[in-house]
Amino acid sequence: MKMLRVWMLLVVMLAACGDGGPGSISGQVGFFSGGAGAIQVSQKPFAQTSETDFVPGEVIVKFRPGVSLQTVGSLQVAGVELQRVEDLDTQGMALFRGVAGKPQTLEVVQALSRRADVLYAQPNYIRQAFKTPNDTFYNFQWHYPAINLPAAWDIEDGTSRVVTVAVIDSGIVGAHPDIPQPILGYDFISNPQIANDGNGRDNDPEDTGNVAPGVPPEALTGYHGTHVAGTVAAATNNNRGVAGVSWGARLLHIRALGVGGGSDADIIAALRWAVGLPVSGVPNNANPAAVVNMSLGGRGTCAPAWQDTINQASNQPQRPIIVVAAGNSAENASDFTPASCSGVITVGATETRGFRAYYSNYGPRIDVMAPGGDITIDRNADGYADGVLSPLKDDNATGANQFIYQFYQGTSMAAPHVAGLVALMKARRSELTYSEALDILKRTAVPLSGASCTGRPSDAIPADFPTLSSSDCGAGLVNAQAAVSAAGSATPSYTLLLNPTSATLSPTPGSSVDINVSIARIAGFSNAVNLSLSGLPVGINGQFNPSSVTGGTSTLRLQVSGSPTPGTYNLTINGSSGSINRSVGLALTVGTPAPPPSVQGTVVFALYVAGNDIDPNKSAFVTIAQTGQTAPYRIENLAGGDYVVIAWKDLDGDQDITPGDYLGGYTNADGDLLLVRPTASNVRVPLSVVQGTQNLKLPGPEGISLLPSLRQLYRR
Template sequence: MAADRVSISGLSNNEPVDGFIVRYRDGSASKLDLATQQRSLDQAASTAFGRAQALTLKHQRTLGIGAELVQADRPLDRTEAETLMRQIATNPDVEFVEPNIRLYATLTPNDTFYNLQYGFQNGVGGSNANLAWDTGFRGAGKIVAVLDTGYRPHVDLNANIINGYDFISSTFYSNDGNGRDSSALDPGDWSTAGQCYAGSPASNSSWHGTHVAGTVAAVTGNAAGVAGMAFNAKVLAVRVLGRCGGTLADIADAITWSSGGAVAGVPAVGANKAQVINMSLGGGGACTAASAMNVAINGAIGRGTTVVVAAGNSNANVSGFTPASCPGPGGLVTNGLIVVGATDSAARKASFSNYGARVDVSAPGVSIASTLNAGTTVPGADNYVYYSGTSMSSPHVAGLVALMHSKPSVDRTPAQAETIIKANIKPFGAVPVPGPLGTGIINAQTTLNATP
């Protein structure tokens, strides 16, 4: 039925939609011929809105997962978007259609940096990273892709950053004056009131990707700044979030590219293919097996890249959020897609952390100190700041996967890495309520010891 091929869970009453991701059946006329595809789109728009509310749909590009990005010439509200998608799905060539939703960094800003990183220590709420480092396996030779706002040059990061790619296709959202390009530098993601959607608040630049990258692989042992979980690894900075967040289509392409897949018009990642992808981002709406996000994640895992995502910060079940609710390959409980909840220094559930059966494990996520930039809009000086959020928990786990892979044996498969991490944990300080919040809090020491 056509209704089964439409995803409406990501639609919002607050944010209009002007793009759609349409996947056509392999071998179908719409898949093979753009003219046939366009005629079908024209018919769908005409049937849905007629002449009184005339709408033009245009094929924008083919995504790395093989789906098509279709752009409308005006924003549509929730009802209009649903009406249009249901009409598009009446074409029997359509396998699946969903809105090109926006996703956002999952952080809650906290205090400025002082000097404490409990998350890497062996206290009750720490990850025991300090004990794991004593094994000598500290991430050397491994690459963690951080799909985020990009990066700022920082004295405590520069030696471990690989400039990846800027996948933001919209010049409005990119904030850097152009669309996709080869620079993953973060120009700032500030916005003015009402700029993102009607009633949206003004916001300063977050430098979110720089903070996340520091947790993964800040330069360590240099008598300055902060430490990183896998401080001998490299971070492949990939820019997908700009002003007002980032789109599903751009993020799906970035997942494909970072894991070694092909994306039209973008040079291959080559030797910088990531062994791990970190996504400290999320948006509303359930992620189904047919969703573009899930298809991209499955492709990455199939190419041997473990995918780590933040559970989200709404103190709600992850079943209603993307990518945290994505089922991953086969919808299996353990398949190489690791969803991470947040705990505090007392090993208790962070008040904001999402929860539910799809959360695999937890990691420190309250008052996490890391690298940042002092600019409120455009870039300023290097600094260090405490942030809280599952955005901060996820890179602890991504860094841990890099530590595991830096052992001399053949890299574990994504599913094997997830299995070892979930089996080697520290207990919660109290039963998470509401929960569950995964099998426990990551224990880098025992995880590394259990890795062949």
């Protein structure tokens, strides 16, 4: 049994019964109506932890305004000493590191989150490249005519003005003859093992690719960054290989993904450097990017450090436009980072028919779609699987034969189509902003029907896959010619932006959540925008304040007024102003009411208190076999003396008292443990959900830990 960590209870009074001889303790255990139980601790802050890996012992902390990082060189938290190893911005965000395993790292995060001087704390999550590798020049790039790109090149091919595009990914194969020179960039991977190049951060963004003895192939990069960069701006019109979307963009190769992926701290540093923000210990970027592509991500709604950094990046003088991949899990993109963040363009993937690719994430957070391919089939009968073709390297070949071209599929391949397209739009008009680019891309896109968004017929889509609507694929497939043409002049308009981009509500009546709706006004647009909402489930009300916006923002409050059916709903926020109508999707998840808890399997302990210790030989326990919310218990053959009564249900079966388990003790009204002397009856033990972790001890200068006794008894 693993070390148990639970909340702290203090004994402040005695409850003695009986004559002190051998006897029993009996009573009721369960979930009593009106009983608050004895567990009052902080909620576990990151529900996605079980699905998103993170670096053990590393925590990203953002301090509140007024706290200088220079005064916080180290922290003592939850028994761990943390050292500040990197400042992630100039406004109080830093990476701290200490010796700790994953469970202890989560405890440190919880403890830091409760501090008054901390705005937020989170693990240093690991993000992965979105890709599906495949097997093995312009004639095979079906994906460019699919978005009307050749017609866009007739207007702007990217050579009229240099636009810097940062590709934050696995680095670059700099010697590939189809990658434009010179090679600019930086390696932000701080861990040498992940970097696989013998060192940490340096000025060499070269991808180490598939050479790492002993490392499984799925953990290697597959030269992902080179493939992505080639789609953005491979050397074009040079009688070699493939074309890029932009013929003249300046590529900035920023290495943040290595063996097994990359950490949030490294990717955040890479994003900061890409747009010209300072990064501790790294020379300033002399070529700040106007466009950033991030074909990477992981599960979980937008983590605060991500949103904070995106906000800072977006406020740089060049107003960079950030494009991200939606993810390849065929799930709701609102559940992935950075796809779910505000202030980015989130891109889903299509295949040769213009249907949503079977793997592409979907839902209200999708802004637009772009070709990502499907390597399971050759629908266009060109003799090759229908992936996206771009430069790569073959480590099994030598000399010039190493530099190959290969078909990949994924939203990782779709995003650089849009990043390259935005570079063409910026080449046409350099002052183009994020809001304007988003508005143009959405209003010129070709909508997918509900059937084409669902993606059938396709053998790769399971029978139980949900039927999607048109809006689940955002505004649709980008139209490069129309977008580049529209970018030539600034047209008064507006677009709607949400923060956060998704919402979750408990089904409990009165529960509410607020969404900030921003009216991003373009080219002097100043008219009032009238807001409305559609798609609400029965039992939930929505109200805008104000509903007619003459300024910049409105607040949408969603509130439970009845008994809504649990599930995920795609809401649409509509804006109207004269002849200009705009909309944006919002994913609303209504939680499932927890089933009535059962006491079956609950263990009730009677722990014998002997001076400053617990005597396990005189302690005992019983396991409840009955179902229902309450049940009687009786612990017999107890020696005379003082006992504490503790009940625990190991709900997740991990033999550890962890958040989500049920725990309780015999206490007074203030939640303080009471001592019990056999024989005693009517000893009621209320259970409640463990929501945080601390040590369970008895009072005294040092405190008597109940953990060894619980452990020893549980093993019997």
